[in-house]
Amino acid sequence: MCKRFVSIWFKHLTTDWFTRRNPALANLPFVLTAPSHGRMIIVAVNYLAQKKGIYAGMVLADARAIIPSLNVFDDKPGLADKLLFRLAEWCIRFTPFVSIDPPVSLILDVTGCSHLWGGDETYLTHIVNRLKIIGYSTRAAMADTIGAAWAVARYNESKKFVIEKGQQLEALLHLPPEALRLELDTIERLHKLGLRQIKDFLTIPAYSLRRRFGPEFIKRLNGALGVEEEIIQPIYPVESYRERLPCFEPIVTRTGIEIALQTLLEKICGRLQREEKGLRSASFKCFRIDGKIEGIDIETNSPSHNVAHLFKLFEIKLSSIQPDLGIELFVLEAQNVEDHSPAQEKIWKEPGDLNDNHLSELLDRLTVRIGAGRIHRYLPDEHYWPERSFKPAMSLQEKLTTEWKIERPRPLQLLSQPEPIEVTAPIPDYPPMLFRYKGKLHKIIKADGPERIEQEWWLQQGKHRDYYYVEDEDGCRYWLFRLGHYSTDKSYQWFIHGFFS
Amino acid sequence: MLSKSLMNTKSNIITQFKNEIFSLQRFKTPLHSAVLDVGLQPIKNAFPGAEFPLGSIHEFLCETIEDVAATNSFIAGITSAFMRNGGVAIWISPTRTIFPPALKSFGISPEKVIFIDLQNEKEILWVIEEALKCDGLSAVIGETCHLSLITSRRFQLAVEKSSVTGFIIRTNPNNINATACTARWRVKHLKTVSENHLPGVGFPRFNIELLKVRNGKPGTWQLEWAAGKFTHISNVAVVIPQQQKKVG
Numbered sequence: 065m066c067k068r069f070v071s072i073w074f075k076h077l078t079t080d081w082f083t084r085r086n087p088a089l090a091n092l093p094f095v096l097t098a099p100s101h102g103r104m105i106i107v108a109v110n111y112l113a114q115k116k117g118i119y120a121g122m123v124l125a126d127a128r129a130i131i132p133s134l135n136v137f138d139d140k141p142g143l144a145d146k147l148l149f150r151l152a153e154w155c156i157r158f159t160p161f162v163s164i165d166p167p168v169s170l171i172l173d174v175t176g177c178s179h180l181w182g183g184d185e186t187y188l189t190h191i192v193n194r195l196k197i198i199g200y201s202t203r204a205a206m207a208d209t210i211g212a213a214w215a216v217a218r219y220n221e222s223k224k225f226v227i228e229k230g231q232q233l234e235a236l237l238h239l240p241p242e243a244l245r246l247e248l249d250t251i252e253r254l255h256k257l258g259l260r261q262i263k264d265f266l267t268i269p270a271y272s273l274r275r276r277f278g279p280e281f282i283k284r285l286n287g288a289l290g291v292e293e294e295i296i297q298p299i300y301p302v303e304s305y306r307e308r309l310p311c312f313e314p315i316v317t318r319t320g321i322e323i324a325l326q327t328l329l330e331k332i333c334g335r336l337q338r339e340e341k342g343l344r345s346a347s348f349k350c351f352r353i354d355g356k357i358e359g360i361d362i363e364t365n366s367p368s369h370n371v372a373h374l375f376k377l378f379e380i381k382l383s384s385i386q387p388d389l390g391i392e393l394f395v396l397e398a399q400n401v402e403d404h405s406p407a408q409e410k411i412w413k414e415p416g417d418l419n420d421n422h423l424s425e426l427l428d429r430l431t432v433r434i435g436a437g438r439i440h441r442y443l444p445d446e447h448y449w450p451e452r453s454f455k456p457a458m459s460l461q462e463k464l465t466t467e468w469k470i471e472r473p474r475p476l477q478l479l480s481q482p483e484p485i486e487v488t489a490p491i492p493d494y495p496p497m498l499f500r501y502k503g504k505l506h507k508i509i510k511a512d513g514p515e516r517i518e519q520e521w522w523l524q525q526g527k528h529r530d531y532y533y534v535e536d537e538d539g540c541r542y543w544l545f546r547l548g549h550y551s552t553d554k555s556y557q558w559f560i561h562g563f564f565s
Numbered sequence: 566m567l568s569k570s571l572m573n574t575k576s577n578i579i580t581q582f583k584n585e586i587f588s589l590q591r592f593k594t595p596l597h598s599a600v601l602d603v604g605l606q607p608i609k610n611a612f613p614g615a616e617f618p619l620g621s622i623h624e625f626l627c628e629t630i631e632d633v634a635a636t637n638s639f640i641a642g643i644t645s646a647f648m649r650n651g652g653v654a655i656w657i658s659p660t661r662t663i664f665p666p667a668l669k670s671f672g673i674s675p676e677k678v679i680f681i682d683l684q685n686e687k688e689i690l691w692v693i694e695e696a697l698k699c700d701g702l703s704a705v706i707g708e709t710c711h712l713s714l715i716t717s718r719r720f721q722l723a724v725e726k727s728s729v730t731g732f733i734i735r736t737n738p739n740n741i742n743a744t745a746c747t748a749r750w751r752v753k754h755l756k757t758v759s760e761n762h763l764p765g766v767g768f769p770r771f772n773i774e775l776l777k778v779r780n781g782k783p784g785t786w787q788l789e790w791a792a793g794k795f796t797h798i799s800n801v802a803v804v805i806p807q808q809q810k811k812v813g
Binding site: 477 | 634681769
C-alpha cells in the first residue's frame with residue numbers, strides 16, 4: 065500500500081516557546097546562548113534576529129556588533145526535546161503514528177488520514193495553521209516517503225508542499241544535496257565536485273556513488289525516492305485494541321465525556337466479545353484543545369468485556385478529568401487483553417466462590433477507588449514464625465500450595481508489632497503470674513505453655529520466643545511471649561503478641 | 566371441644582397475620598435455613614420465626630480490644646456456617662489485626678476471606694455499602710466507629726436486595742444511637758473451664774447479649790466454641806423483659 069508522510073519543520077522551536085511565554089518578545093530580535101570554551105555561542109535565534117543575519121553557531125559578541133540592543137537569554141538544555149515530545153503528543157489528534165525526528169522536526173505517518181479533513185491540501189494547511197495559532201512557525205510537507213517530505217519541507221522554494229503520489233522524484237530534482245539528510249562532509253564533497261542539485265548525480269550509477277560517498281548516501285537517496293522503505297518509531301506504540309472518537313465541537317461537560325466514554329466502550333467491547341477476549345487494563349485519554357492530555361487508567365481482576373461494569377470503573381475517576389477549554393479527541397486503549405470465554409448462566413443464584421463474576425467486579429470498583437494496596441487475600445506459608453506463617457496472594461485465582469496449620473492455638477487478633485509488657489513470673493519456665501499492659505494489671509489465673517518458636521536462621525538472626533497462652537481473672541485470653549532465655553543480666557524481655565477469642 | 570378448635574384456628578390466624586407482618590417488614594425466611602447448623606438453636610428462638618436472620622445487618626458493640634477479639638470469634642463462628650459450601654467474605658477494618666491462620670480454627674477457610682484495610686471512616690462506610698450490594702458474597706464484616714441511622718438504613722436496603730449478611734462492629738459504644746439494624750449484640754469473654762479441672766486454658770467461652778432485635782425477644786446466652794460448633798452452657802436463657810425501644 066502506498067504510504068503518506070508529513071514532515072513538520074519547526075523553524076524557531078525554542079525561541080517560539082520563549083515568545084509564547086512572554087508575548088512582549090514577539091517584536092524584538094532575541095537569541096538563546098550557551099557557554100562554550102569560554103565564549104557565549106548562539107544556539108537559537110528568532111525570526112527577527114535571523115532576518116538581520118544572525119545565525120545559530122555565531123559568537124554572541126559578533127551578533128552584538130550587528131544589533132547592539134540584542135536581547136539574550138540562557139538556553140535551557142533539553143528544552144527542544146521536551147517541546148518536541150509535547151508537540152508530538154499534541155499531533156496524535158491528526159494521526160496515531162507520530163514520531164520525533166531530532167533536532168527540530170516531527171514525522172507523521174498520515175496514511176489514510178487526510179480524507180477526514182477533506183483532502184491533502186486542507187489537511188496540511190490545517191496542521192500548519194493550528195500550530196501557528198499556538199505560536200509555532202513551521203513548514204510542513206506531505207509526500208510518499210519520509211525523505212521527500214523532509215526535503216520539501218526545508219528546501220522547497222515554490223509554494224507546493226503536497227507532493228502527489230509517486231511524484232517525489234520530480235520534486236527532488238531541483239533541490240540541493242543537503243535535502244537528503246546527509247553528513248556534513250559528504251555535502252561538502254558534493255559541492256566541491258559541482259554536484260549542486262540532486263538531479264546532477266541521479267544519473268550516476270549507484271556503485272560509483274557508493275564507492276565515493278559510502279553506503280549511507282545510497283540509503284538516504286533510495287529512502288527519499290521510495291526505493292527503500294524507512295521505518296519510524298511512534299512515540300506511543302499503537303495498541304491493537306484502540307478506539308478514537310474525534311469531536312467536531314470541543315466537549316466541556318461531564319455528560320459529553322460520559323457519552324464519549326460509553327460510545328468508545330461499546331465499540332471496543334463489541335470487538336472483544338466477537339473475539340472472545342476481555343480486557344485486564346485500559347486507559348481513557350482526553351486530548352484537550354490546549355494540548356494537555358487528561359487520562360484515567362483502570363485495571364480489572366479478571367478479563368471483562370462488560371460495558372456497564374467497565375463504565376462504572378471509569379466513572380469513579382471521571383471527575384478527575386478537567387476539560388478546561390474543551391476536549392477534541394477521546395481515545396480508549398486496552399493495553400492488556402486476555403482470553404475470556406463467556407460462562408454459562410445459572411438459573412439459581414447461590415453465593416459464589418472466588419471466581420464469581422460479581423465479586424471480581426466489586427473488587428475492580430474498590431481497587432479503582434481506594435487503590436490495590438489496601439485489598440489483601442492471604443495464603444498459608446510454610447513457616448512457624450507467626451508473622452511469616454501467611455503470605456499475600458498474587459491473584460484471586462491463586463490456589464493453596466500447603467494446608468493451614470491449626471495444631472496449636474493461635475489468637476484471632478494478632479498485633480502487627482509485639483508490644484513490650486511488664487511481667488512477674490516465677491523462674492525459670494513457669495508462665496507469668498501477672499502482667500501490666502497499657503497501665504492495666506492483669507492477674508493470670510490459667511495458662512498453657514511454653515511453646516517455643518525458634519528464629520529461622522536462614523532468614524533472620526535473633527532470639528527465640530517462648531509463647532504462653534494465658535487467661536486473666538476477667539476471662540480475657542492473651543498470647544504472651546518471652547524473647548530469649550532467662551538470665552541473670554535480665555537481657556530477656558516480655559511481649560504481648562495477640563488476643564485470643 | 567368446639568372451643569379448643571376455635572382456639573386453634575385463632576392461633577393459626579394470628580400466626581398467619583404475624584407472618585404477613587414479617588413479610589411486610591421485609592423479614593425474609595432464609596432459603597437455606599439448615600445452613601446455620603453451628604449450635605445456635607437457643608439463640609434462634611429469640612428471632613421472629615425462630616430463624617437466625619440472614620440477609621440483614623447485625624451490629625456489635627465493643628469497648629476494648631479483648632471485646633473485639635471475642636466479637637470477631639463469634640462472627641467467625643456464625644459466618645463459617647454459611648461459608649461451608651464455598652462462600653466468600655469481606656473483612657473491612659481500620660487497623661487489621663486479624664491473624665488469618667487463626668480463622669481456620671473457627672471453621673473458615675482463610676483464603677476465602679478478602680481483607681480490606683482502610684483508615685478513612687468515609688471510605689470504610691462506602692466500601693461496606695458497595696460490598697453489601699454484591700450478591701457474590703456470603704458475609705461482609707466491617708469495623709467502624711460511627712454508624713448513623715441513615716447509613717444503617719442504606720445498609721439494610723442494600724442487603725434486602727442482595728441478601729448478603731452484614732456484621733458491623735462498632736468500636737465506639739459511647740455514643741450509641743438508634744440504627745436500622747436487625748439486631749444489636751454485645752459479646753464478652755467468659756472464664757473457661759477445662760475438663761476434669763486439668764490445668765491449662767479450656768475452650769473459649771462467650772457471654773452473648775442480644776440487646777435489641779426487631780420483632781424478637783432480647784436475651785443473654787452463654788456459649789462455648791468447641792469442635793466447630795457452639796454449645797450452650799446453661800440451657801436456661803435469661804430473657805430480658807422488653808424494655809428497649811423499637812430499633813429503627
